Amino acid sequence: MASKDNSFISLQGVAKHFGSLRAVEDVTFDIKRGEFFSLLGPSGCGKTTLLRMLAGFEVPSSGEIYIDGQPMSAVPPNARPTNMVFQSYAIFPHLTVAQNIAYGLRKKGLSKAELADTVEQALQRIRLGGYGQRLAHQLSGGQRQRVALARALVCRPKVLLLDEPLAALDKKLREEMQIELRQLQRSVGITFVFVTHDQEEALALSDRIAVMSKGRTLQVDSAARLYEAPSCREVAGFIGSMNFFDGTVTDVDGDIATVDAGSAGALRVPVNGHATRRGAKATVAVRPEKMEIAWQPPQGVTNSVAGRVTAEAYFGDRSHYHVEVSGLPHHIAVALQNSQRSLDTTEARGRRVWLTWPVESSVLLPQAGG
Amino acid sequence: MRRRSIGWLELYGLLFIALLYGPMLLLPLFSFNDSLYIAFPFKGFTVKWYEAMVQDSALLAALRNSLSVAIPVSIVSTAFGLLTAKALTRFRLPGRRAIVGLIMVPLVIPFIILGIALLTTLRKTFDVPLSLWTVAAGHILICLPFSVMVLISRLEGFDRSLEEASLDLGESAWSTFWRITFPIVLPGVVSSLLMCFTASFDEFLIAFFLSGDGATLPVFIWSQLRFPQKLPNVLALGSCILVLSFLLIAIAEKLRRGGIPTEKHSGF
Numbered sequence: 276m277a278s279k280d281n282s283f284i285s286l287q288g289v290a291k292h293f294g295s296l297r298a299v300e301d302v303t304f305d306i307k308r309g310e311f312f313s314l315l316g317p318s319g320c321g322k323t324t325l326l327r328m329l330a331g332f333e334v335p336s337s338g339e340i341y342i343d344g345q346p347m348s349a350v351p352p353n354a355r356p357t358n359m360v361f362q363s364y365a366i367f368p369h370l371t372v373a374q375n376i377a378y379g380l381r382k383k384g385l386s387k388a389e390l391a392d393t394v395e396q397a398l399q400r401i402r403l404g405g406y407g408q409r410l411a412h413q414l415s416g417g418q419r420q421r422v423a424l425a426r427a428l429v430c431r432p433k434v435l436l437l438d439e440p441l442a443a444l445d446k447k448l449r450e451e452m453q454i455e456l457r458q459l460q461r462s463v464g465i466t467f468v469f470v471t472h473d474q475e476e477a478l479a480l481s482d483r484i485a486v487m488s489k490g491r492t493l494q495v496d497s498a499a500r501l502y503e504a505p506s507c508r509e510v511a512g513f514i515g516s517m518n519f520f521d522g523t524v525t526d527v528d529g530d531i532a533t534v535d536a537g538s539a540g541a542l543r544v545p546v547n548g549h550a551t552r553r554g555a556k557a558t559v560a561v562r563p564e565k566m567e568i569a570w571q572p573p574q575g576v577t578n579s580v581a582g583r584v585t586a587e588a589y590f591g592d593r594s595h596y597h598v599e600v601s602g603l604p605h606h607i608a609v610a611l612q613n614s615q616r617s618l619d620t621t622e623a624r625g626r627r628v629w630l631t632w633p634v635e636s637s638v639l640l641p642q643a644g645g
Numbered sequence: 646m647r648r649r650s651i652g653w654l655e656l657y658g659l660l661f662i663a664l665l666y667g668p669m670l671l672l673p674l675f676s677f678n679d680s681l682y683i684a685f686p687f688k689g690f691t692v693k694w695y696e697a698m699v700q701d702s703a704l705l706a707a708l709r710n711s712l713s714v715a716i717p718v719s720i721v722s723t724a725f726g727l728l729t730a731k732a733l734t735r736f737r738l739p740g741r742r743a744i745v746g747l748i749m750v751p752l753v754i755p756f757i758i759l760g761i762a763l764l765t766t767l768r769k770t771f772d773v774p775l776s777l778w779t780v781a782a783g784h785i786l787i788c789l790p791f792s793v794m795v796l797i798s799r800l801e802g803f804d805r806s807l808e809e810a811s812l813d814l815g816e817s818a819w820s821t822f823w824r825i826t827f828p829i830v831l832p833g834v835v836s837s838l839l840m841c842f843t844a845s846f847d848e849f850l851i852a853f854f855l856s857g858d859g860a861t862l863p864v865f866i867w868s869q870l871r872f873p874q875k876l877p878n879v880l881a882l883g884s885c886i887l888v889l890s891f892l893l894i895a896i897a898e899k900l901r902r903g904g905i906p907t908e909k910h911s912g913f
Contacts, residue, residue: 332809352812365810369828378824379814430814 279344283308283466284329284434288338291324298324300490301338306468306483311460313469313477316487317513322470323438325487329468330359330436343433358427359436362443364419366411372422373398373407379430397425417448424456428463435460437469441476453479474514478502486510502562504547508640511560518566518607520559520580521642524551532639534559538602539580544639556642563610565636568596569629578637580630582607584623589613596623598630672887676880681873683880694877698885701878707865711846714777714861718784719841725785726792726837727830733793734800749794751787759787760854767855775857783851788841795840795901799833832900839897843890862886 282305291299299321306312314322327333328340331352340347342356358379367375376394385393398404401421411419420440427435441449441456457480460467471477477484478498485495486509494506505511508519522536527546534542534557542559551557573579582600594613597606607630671683679689698704729748733741751759763783767773807829811821827834849863856864866882869875 330809330813332812352809353815353817357813359810359813361806361810363804363806365804365806367807367810367825378811378816382815426814 280308281305282341283310283343284468285341286325286338287341289325289328289335289340290337291321291328291333292336297490299328299335302490302492303338304485304492304495306466309464309466310482311457311467311469311480313471313481313484314487315471315474315477315484315513318472320487321490322472322487326359326436326438326468326470329434330357331355356433357436358430358432358434359438360420360423360427360440362438362440364411364423364440366414366419366422366426368411370410371407372403372409372411372414375411375422376426376429378426393429397429401425416444417452420444420452424459428459428465432465434466434468437467439470439472441471442473449476456480478514486513488513504638505560505640508558508560508642511638511640516563516608518561518563519605519640520561520603522557522559524553524555524557527551527553531634532557534639539600542580542637543577543634544637545635546639549639549641551639551641558640558642560638560640561632561636563595563608564612566607566609566630566632568598568609568611568623569631570626571629573629573631576631577634578632580607582628582630584626584628587623594623596628598628600630669887672880673884676877676884678877681877683876694881698878698881704862704865704878704882707860707862710777710856710859711862714781714784714852715842715845718781718788718845719838721781722785722788722792722841723796723834723837725789726796726841727834729789729793730796730800731826734797734803735805745793745797749790752790756787756848756850759783760851763851764854775855777856777859777861779855779857780852780861781845783855784845784848787848787851788844791840791844792837795837795897796830796833799830799836799901803829836897836901839893839900843893843897847886847890 284306286302286304289299289302290297302321302325314325316322324333328335329342329347331347331350334348347355366372367378370378373394376397377390380390380393394407395404398407401424403418403421403425406414406418411422414422420443423440437456441452444452453476456467469477469480478501481498483495483497484501486493486501488509494501494510496504496506501510501514505514505517511517511519520534520536520539520542522534522539522542524532525535525541526533530546531543532546532551534544536542536559544559569579572581580600582598584596585599585606586597588595592613594611594616596609596611598609599606609630675683676694677690677692678687679691679693680687732738733745738744760783763779763786764775767775767779773779803826807825808821811825812818816824846861847863848861849867852861852864853867860868862882866879869879
C-alpha cells in the first residue's frame with residue numbers, strides 16, 4: 276500500500292505532440308497520495324498541456340498516465356477521478372452560484388434536501404454563505420476563484436487539478452489565497468496538482484515541484500532541495516537567482532572537488548553525488564545571499580574572489596550589490612542583510628572587495644557536453 | 646465656449662437618412678388615405694383598406710403560405726447554422742476560411758440567378774414539382790449564411806473552458822451541449838430564428854421562381870399590382886410587413902449583442 280501511495284499518480288514516458296510542436300516530451304515521474312504537487316515552468320514549457328492530459332482534455336501521443344493504479348488514456352474527462360479549477364474559473368454564467376456548485380452532483384443520486392445541504396455547507400466553507408443566488412458576474416475575482424474551488428471539491432475528486440488559479444488575482448489577495456489553499460489542501464487531504472509560472476508561489480505551497488522547460492521535466496524535488504541542490508543550471512537559474520562560475524575540475528578529493536574557474540581562481544565545492552572527474556567541465560553555483568563581502572583581503576578562507584562593486588541597491592533590511600570580477604562575462608550579485616549597517620557606513624560603489632563563501636554553500640553543476 | 650450648430654456633415658447625415666427612409670414611410674402614410682390612388686393631397690383618414698385586407702381570402706391564404714414556409718425555414722436554417730458554427734469555432738478545421746466563404750456565397754449571388762439556377766435544376770434535372778417545399782429549400786440556402794454569421798459571433802465570444810468544466814464535472818458531451826452551450830448561445834439562436842424568418846418571409850425572387858400554385862405573400866403582392874383597385878390593400882399589407890420586419894430585426898439585433906454576460910478574464 277505504501278508503494279502504491281508513493282505512485283498514486285504515475286506518468287510514464289508521457290509525450291504530447293501537436294503537429295510538429297512537441298509540447299511535452301518523455302515525462303516520467305510519480306505523485307504521492309495527498310501531496311501538494313506543483314508543475315513549475317515558464318509559459319510554453321508544457322505544464323498546462325501536462326495538466327490537461329491529467330484531466331483528460333488531451334490524450335498523450337505516447338506514454339501512459341496512471342491514477343490510483345488505473346491507466347487513463349481511454350478514460351474520458353467526465354469519467355476521471357479528477358476535477359479541475361480553470362485559470363478563467365469557468366463559472367457558468369447562466370447559472371447561480373448554488374447551481375454552479377451543485378453542477379457536478381447531479382449524478383450522485385442525492386435527494387433535493389441533501390443536495391441543498393451539501394451546497395450550503397460548501398458555501399459556508401468558502402465564506403460565501405448567502406451568495407447562493409448570485410450570478411458569476413456579480414462576484415469579485417477572489418469570490419469566483421473560491422466558487423470554482425468549491426464546485427470542484429464537492430465532487431470529492433481523488434485529485435484536484437489547478438491551472439494557475441491565482442494568476443488573475445492581485446498580489447495581496449494572491450498571498451491570502453496561497454495560505455488558504457494550503458490549509459484547504461491539508462484539511463481535505465486530496466492530492467493537488469498545481470500549475471504555476473511563479474516560482475515563489477510554487478516554493479511556498481508545494482510538497483514537491485516538477486520544474487519544466489521546453490516540454491521536459493528538469494528536476495522533481497522538494498522546494499528546499501530545488502533551491503539548495505539544483506540538478507542543473509536551468510533549475511538553478513529559474514528558482515531564485517544564482518551566480519555561476521564556469522571552469523574545469525582539477526581535483527576530486529572525497530566529497531570535495533576543486534574547480535579552476537579562470538580569473539575567479541580555484542574554487543572548492545561539494546560533489547554532492549554528481550559524477551565528476553578531473554578535467555571535466557563544471558560550474559560552481561553560489562546564491563547571492565550565501566556570499567559575504569570582505570572589504571579587506573581575507574585570511575585563511577577557502578573560496579575568495581576579488582572584484583569591484585559597480586552598483587548597490589538599498590532595500591532597508593538588506594542591500595544588493597553588483598560586483599565586477601575581471602575576466603568574468605557577468606557581474607556577480609550579492610545580497611547582504613544590513614544587520615551591521617549604520618548611517619555612517621561608507622558608500623560601497625567603486626570599492627575593491629573580496630567575495631567569500633563557505634564550501635558547503637556552493638553547488639557543483641555538471642556542464643552540458645562536459 | 647463652442648456653440649452647437651448644424652454643420653454640413655450633420656445636414657448631409659439628415660438628408661441621407663430622409664432619402665433612405667422617407668419613401669418607405671410613404672407606404673404606411675398612404676395606407677390610411679381614403680383614395681384609390683397614391684397621390685397628394687390626402688383625401689382623408691380611413692382604416693377601410695386594413696378591413697378589406699383582413700377579409701381578402703386570397704391574401705390570407707398567401708399569408709398562411711408564407712408562414713408555413715418561413716417558420717420551418719427559420720428552424721431548419723438555425724439548426725444547420727448552429728451545427729456549422731459549432732464545427733467552425735470548436736475544431737481546427739482544414740480549409741476553414743474556404744468553408745465559411747462557400748457558406749456565404751448565396752449572399753453575393755443575385756437572387757434572380759440563384760432562382761433561375763434552382764428552377765432549372767429542380768425542373769429539368771430532377772423533375773421535382775414546384776411547391777412550397779421547393780420555396781422552402783431555396784430559402785434555407787439563403788438563410789443559412791445569416792444563421793451561421795450570427796451564431797459564429799456568439800460562439801466565438803464564449804469561453805471554451807466552460808464546456809471543458811462541464812465535462813470535467815461529469816457531464817457527457819451531449820448533456821454539456823444542452824446544459825451549457827445551448828443556454829449560453831440561446832440569444833444567438835433566437836436572433837438567428839428571427840433573422841431567418843424575416844429573410845424568408847420577405848423574399849420575392851426565389852419564391853417567385855420556385856412556388857407552384859401556392860404563392861407566398863410577396864409573390865401575391867406582385868400579382869396584385871396589376872389591379873389598381875387592389876393597390877390600397879397592398880399598401881396596408883406592406884405597412885404591416887414593414888413594421889413586423891423592423892420589430893423582428895430590432896429584437897434579433899438586441900439579442901445578438903446582449904444576452905447573458907459571458908465571463909471574461911478579470912483583470913485583463
